[in-house]
Amino acid sequence: MAKVLVVTSGKGGVGKTTTTAALGAALAQGGQSVCVVDFDVGLRNLDLVMGAERRVVYDLINVVNGDAKLPQALIKDKRLDTLHLLPASQTRDKDALTDVGVARVMEELRERFDWVVCDSPAGIERGAQLAMHHADVAVVVTNPEVSSVRDSDRIIGLLDSKTAKAEKGEEMEKHLILTRYDPMRADRGDMLKTEDVLDILSIPLLAIIPESQEVLRASNLGCPVTLNNPLCAPARAYADAARRLKGENVPMSMPTERKSFLDKLFMRRAA
Amino acid sequence: MSILGIFQKRNSGAVARDRLQLILAHERAESGRPDLVMQLRDEILAVIANHVSVEADKVKVTLERGEGVSTLGLDIELPLGVSGKLDAKLAAKLAEVAANRGGQKSAASKKAA
Numbered sequence: 001m002a003k004v005l006v007v008t009s010g011k012g013g014v015g016k017t018t019t020t021a022a023l024g025a026a027l028a029q030g031g032q033s034v035c036v037v038d039f040d041v042g043l044r045n046l047d048l049v050m051g052a053e054r055r056v057v058y059d060l061i062n063v064v065n066g067d068a069k070l071p072q073a074l075i076k077d078k079r080l081d082t083l084h085l086l087p088a089s090q091t092r093d094k095d096a097l098t099d100v101g102v103a104r105v106m107e108e109l110r111e112r113f114d115w116v117v118c119d120s121p122a123g124i125e126r127g128a129q130l131a132m133h134h135a136d137v138a139v140v141v142t143n144p145e146v147s148s149v150r151d152s153d154r155i156i157g158l159l160d161s162k163t164a165k166a167e168k169g170e171e172m173e174k175h176l177i178l179t180r181y182d183p184m185r186a187d188r189g190d191m192l193k194t195e196d197v198l199d200i201l202s203i204p205l206l207a208i209i210p211e212s213q214e215v216l217r218a219s220n221l222g223c224p225v226t227l228n229n230p231l232c233a234p235a236r237a238y239a240d241a242a243r244r245l246k247g248e249n250v251p252m253s254m255p256t257e258r259k260s261f262l263d264k265l266f267m268r269r270a271a
Numbered sequence: 272m273s274i275l276g277i278f279q280k281r282n283s284g285a286v287a288r289d290r291l292q293l294i295l296a297h298e299r300a301e302s303g304r305p306d307l308v309m310q311l312r313d314e315i316l317a318v319i320a321n322h323v324s325v326e327a328d329k330v331k332v333t334l335e336r337g338e339g340v341s342t343l344g345l346d347i348e349l350p351l352g353v354s355g356k357l358d359a360k361l362a363a364k365l366a367e368v369a370a371n372r373g374g375q376k377s378a379a380s381k382k383a384a
Contacts, residue, residue, distance in 0.1 A: 221287070
């Protein structure tokens with residue numbers, strides 16, 4: 001049975017698109033068929049982070065309007081056969097998406113894939129609400145920073161009131177991914193601690209993604225971080241998150257970069 | 272980064288710059304006529320549909336945006352019995368549409384609209 005997952009946050013720039021690409025690829029690496037869907041109409045970027053920007057022909061709006069069939073719009077990942085992308089339109093605006101049309105496309109995606117991962121636009125308006133509407137599971141991406149936590153709280157409120165699940169009186173399954181986490185700064189007390197964020201938002205923790213240059217490097221190259229360097233700390237954290245989403249029991253740990261002897265030596269001196 | 276790494280791999284920042292320059296050049300060029308490629312695709316398909324009935328899901332459209340040029344690929348599965356003679360007629364019609372592009376709308380695009 002297909003699962004539809006929405007990656008959302010309220011605030012922009014916290015790592016929704018990175019998370020969508022990384023989780024989508026991690027689920028696909030486990031052998032399941034996955035489609036990542038860009039709902040950020042007018043400001044598409046998932047294609048760029050996935051490295052498919054030069055191959056976009058049709059987009060979500062074309063499929064919603066019936067100008068193209070779903071298989072024609074899907075872009076198969078060049079590195080991973082089980083991973084597909086449905087890009088957003090760059091030239092149209094979100095009002096071109098009709099509720100009925102989106103519902104039909106989501107239904108078709110459900111039939112075709114094991115996982116459908118929807119990348120929500122920032123904000124709390126129609127685009128973000130459409131992206132979350134058909135979800136079974138929500139991943140809330142939050143930075144350990146006040147404005148991001150506050151916006152996540154708003155989004156959690158919407159997940160519990162404006163989605164199809166909420167309207168049916170069912171409980172939306174929600175998970176928190178804490179991104180750009182710097183354990184050293186948190187230890188020094190310069191950053192909100194994981195427990196603080198969990199306390200405030202009171203949804204279960206799916207993963208802590210450490211701040212890492214590997215995330216920027218992967219997006220520079222147009223490759224999900226879990227594919228670009230599967231052994232780096234953020235990739236391992238996303239891979240664990242994907243396994244937890246599949247129902248596996250994976251103990252939570254703070255993934256750290258494996259440092260060479262020289263790095264350790266210099267770190268010690270600097271500290 | 273190790274000394275060997277410098278020779279083996281390009282800096283990812285440079286790759287990012289090149290990818291962005293390429294895709295933005297395409298998007299800026301398209302900003303005047305955002306749907307040019309889509310329009311071409313629709314008109315070509317409409318011309319073909321004038322001659323052969325083609326099922327929508329038997330049409331594969333691919334696009335590759337490269338440096339300086341984009342290639343639009345149309346892979347159309349034609350039903351049995353489409354002869355070489357018809358192919359020649361098609362080619363003539365396609366040439367006509369190409370000539371009319373930008374000027375008056377061709378019969379094909381009227382049909383598509």
